[in-house]
Amino acid sequence: MRSSTLRLLALLAGFVAGSPACAQDIEPRAYSNAPVGVNFLIAGYAYTVGAVPFDSSLPIRNAAMRTSNAVLAYARVLDLAGMSAKFDAILPYSWLSGHAELLGQPIERIVDGLADPRFRLSVNLHGAPALSLREFSEYQQDLIVGVSLQVSAPAGQYDPTRVVNLGSNRWSFKPEVGVSKVFGRWTLESQAAVTVFTDNRDFYGGNRRQQAPIYSLQGHAIYNFPAGIWASLDATYFTGGRTTLDGVEASDLQRNWRLGATLALPVDLHNSVKIYASRGVASRTGNDYDLIGIAWQYRWGGGL
Template sequence: MFAPVHTALLLLTWTLLTSALAAAAQDLEPRAYSASPVGTNFIGIGFGRSSGEVAFDPTLPITNANATLYSPALGVGRTFGVLGKQALFTSTLPYAWGNISGDVGDQQGRISRSGLADVKTRLSINLRGSPAMTPAEFARRPHRRLILGTSLTMTSPSGQYDNTKLINLGTNRWSFKPEVGISYPLKKLDLDLYAGIWFFTPNKSFYTGHSSRSQDSLTAIQAHASYTFRRSLWAAIDATWYGGGASVVNDGVPSERQANTRLGATLALPITRRQSFKLSYSSGVTGNIGSKFNTIAGGWQYVWFGRP
């Protein structure tokens, strides 16, 4: 009896980890398409803590599934001009560790993992309302305008992965999210709406190296309302919904589609002219399967201007 229970626990913990790391991909990021002068560089250090339960298909004998994950990250970015439009490139190197526990039948198990997660990069271009401007031109800009932007986010198979282990921090696959976003200024308010779709390549070296795991596309929608108190000091209310993403191993039965909602809040605080701190909190509100984590994160950022 131990072997089937142990296998089920491995499946449980693998699903917990991948659900938690996938939740990180459902970023609640207000002002993602905000205007900035070209030649703006930034470097940031962030740290997040996620904890909570994971809901499974009710046909599975898995209960009391909980996880606590920690995720420091290093990020860099730069704005530049493309055909007269403002563009932004960012890259994030995350690390993750955590503990996961759950009951399979009448037995309880616990496991820990620590290592690098998949690198995430993003390229965005503001198609309207935010032309490429030098810092001097940006300072003379008469007023804010509606911004229409598009972006491509990518995660690479760079995280810790071993096909002899079912539980890994890396996904051993590529994922891509094309997205369009609108930012509408209304006095001191900024109203943002983004819509994108995640596409995943298959993991052809799934446990134990002789299986292939594939996943359907995952639709993600974000909405934000932020209020500026003064320069670099603002607060936002955030919401996201994502659905789809059923997965299958080889020719097995697909998992249930996801349909999850998260709400959160963000506060940005200036430290100096070049430094700022951002604090955010989000919580899973509804969901049929997947993670229902409470996540709190903080990040420090340093900005400087280089040659456009």
């Protein structure tokens, strides 16, 4: 029973991402199993410095922006036709300040408010059946294959007279497929996704801004320590996202690499803490930023 409890702690710790960014997310353990009916409440804080993390394709250069981000999230594990699934919602509130160049001219921005909320449904198609807490005590992960769809809604702060905002004034949709495989104490994961965008019809003075899809790959090497602690080394690459403004295509095709690390520390069966950081290591358009964050997670229900 003790081993199953430790395994449950390891799987539940850091079950939901708390990052304020979107296109450049790095999220280990996005596809894992947990007992049906378990709820998660997450409160976190993330700090970024560099480019604007909410929209990596803004037409600005030499950005020196700083953001502080409070993140509140909720998730629930579901039984979807016998497969384990998860619904989560993330609501960020951000403070942004800094300067950049727009068409060679200096600009400054100080603003706070809601960033765009995100909603996601993920389903484990193979290797992670829907289980009760009692059934989960006998579960051993091998290979998990899952899919998800994340939707970002245009509900964040947006001023069409400014080029830098916390909200994007458009919808985005991110379908993804993920694979997770256990090798002893190690878990190797990979995710592939594409993010598509609707048009922003009121961009910076009434312009119509379109953006091509962004294609992304993630990889994670996770080591499971005793007592339910785990740590991961993370990497992501994304490309695409060329923008068009009133029919004129920009030279802003993205090819970016980010590296990161995550540490999850269970406190008890109901509480855990996750610390994470990532850094842009290469970009074609100079839109890198550094991020560090911490999240507290409380979980209940499902027999816990």
